[in-house]
Amino acid sequence: MPAGKSSSHLIPTGDDHKVTPAELFFDLVFVYAITQVTAMMADHTTAGRIAGSLVVLALLWWCWCCFSWLGNVVRADAGALFAVLVAVMGVMLVVSFALPEVYADQHGGVDAPLVFVLCYGVVRLLHLVSYWISAPDDPALRSTVRRIALTSVAPPFALLLVGAAFDGRTQILIWAGAMVLDYAMVFLTRGSGWRVASPGHFAERHGLIVIIALGESIVAMGVGMRDYALTVPVIAAAALGILVVAGMWWMYFRKVAEPAEHRIARAEGAERTKLASEVYTYLHLPLIAGIVLCALGMKIALHQIADTKHYDLSEPLHGIVAWALPGGVGLYLLASAAILARVSGRGSLVLLVGGGLCLVGGPLVTVVPALVALALLGAAVAGMAALHSRVARPALGSAAAEA
Numbered sequence: 216m217p218a219g220k221s222s223s224h225l226i227p228t229g230d231d232h233k234v235t236p237a238e239l240f241f242d243l244v245f246v247y248a249i250t251q252v253t254a255m256m257a258d259h260t261t262a263g264r265i266a267g268s269l270v271v272l273a274l275l276w277w278c279w280c281c282f283s284w285l286g287n288v289v290r291a292d293a294g295a296l297f298a299v300l301v302a303v304m305g306v307m308l309v310v311s312f313a314l315p316e317v318y319a320d321q322h323g324g325v326d327a328p329l330v331f332v333l334c335y336g337v338v339r340l341l342h343l344v345s346y347w348i349s350a351p352d353d354p355a356l357r358s359t360v361r362r363i364a365l366t367s368v369a370p371p372f373a374l375l376l377v378g379a380a381f382d383g384r385t386q387i388l389i390w391a392g393a394m395v396l397d398y399a400m401v402f403l404t405r406g407s408g409w410r411v412a413s414p415g416h417f418a419e420r421h422g423l424i425v426i427i428a429l430g431e432s433i434v435a436m437g438v439g440m441r442d443y444a445l446t447v448p449v450i451a452a453a454a455l456g457i458l459v460v461a462g463m464w465w466m467y468f469r470k471v472a473e474p475a476e477h478r479i480a481r482a483e484g485a486e487r488t489k490l491a492s493e494v495y496t497y498l499h500l501p502l503i504a505g506i507v508l509c510a511l512g513m514k515i516a517l518h519q520i521a522d523t524k525h526y527d528l529s530e531p532l533h534g535i536v537a538w539a540l541p542g543g544v545g546l547y548l549l550a551s552a553a554i555l556a557r558v559s560g561r562g563s564l565v566l567l568v569g570g571g572l573c574l575v576g577g578p579l580v581t582v583v584p585a586l587v588a589l590a591l592l593g594a595a596v597a598g599m600a601a602l603h604s605r606v607a608r609p610a611l612g613s614a615a616a617e618a
Contacts, residue, residue: 232413237292328379359408367400405492418476432510439517462596478558505547512540538577545573
């Protein structure tokens with residue numbers, strides 16, 4: 216991207232740019248936001264509430280992605296952008312506070328859904344203004360910013376405002392429509408004007424948010440058994456939960472992240488921009504959503520195993536939570552398979568079959584004890600990681616040689 220003028224107080228990055236401490240600091244507020252989304256699901260474990268929570272997650276993800284793109288072309292730890300990031304952190308903290316009431320507003324306070332929408336609009340506006348200021352000599356980018364403001368920000372924001380006036384299923388459907396419209400309009404312009412200055416920074420940035428989401432899974436397990444005695448079954452469940460998280464970590468960072476980074480580094484111009492958008496902005500969303508759903512399942516499982524007064528160890532998970540535990544892993548694996556297919560042109564049969572089986576594994580979870588379900592899931596993830604490593608090794612070796 217062209218270097219910005221000094222008057223903009225925004226400092227352009229180079230092709231060797233790395234993630235800065237300022238960006239890690241910025242991500243702290245999103246850690247809290249993700250935990251709030253999991254809590255929203257756990258407080259009301261219905262299909263409608265989980266669907267609504269995923270819509271909120273998609274909107275939060277959009278906010279984070281906006282500044283991951285901006286931080287790739289403008290330094291986040293210097294100049295005016297750091298002040299913008301701090302402002303966005305404050306706004307997103309308010310968003311996180313509003314999340315528990317976003318579908319069930321309580322009397323006696325501000326209108327939480329309206330606050331959520333207004334804060335979302337502020338974040339999108341700050342992003343566009345920062346991008347505009349950063350590109351005084353880039354007419355293509357400025358044209359894209361104008362088009363995005365008119366097609367991807369204003370109409371969805373209006374829909375979100377309308378949805379905030381309703382509640383229940385109507386609110387969720389209107390907000391889902393706004394989210395789909397936003398994503399669709401950006402997708403249509405994904406190769407026009409936008410820039411990826413540093414592929415290494417872009418890949419590292421998204422890898423770190425995956426770690427944040429995986430870490431939230433661990434936090435969710437701790438929250439699930441909070442205020443209960445530490446017992447042998449709880450220790451066993453925690454160990455099995457870590458096995459599941461470790462398997463998911465291995466699958467992404469050992470088998471998905473590296474070929475994706477190599478592929479985006481080889482691409483140039485509009486091809487690189489499209490690839491980065493599809494692989495990271497779009498396909499990483501179901502990856503994160505899968506982690507959040509699995510975290511919900513593990514949180515409820517730990518709660519049942521720890522709460523011996525109300526649950527027996529032989530009791531299984533019930534309802535939508537029984538699907539979320541393996542289904543979240545399934546969504547994660549299928550998203551990983553899609554990323555590999557996009558960057559290499561070759562799908563992974565192990566990830567596709569394993570992800571599909573996990574996605575429909577809910578009925579099995581409803582007939583086995585929660586601890587057994589965790590054990591089966593841990594064994595399945597570990598087995599798929601080992602099998603995928605053996606099958607994928609030759610292909611990955613040739614890809615590395617090409618790079």
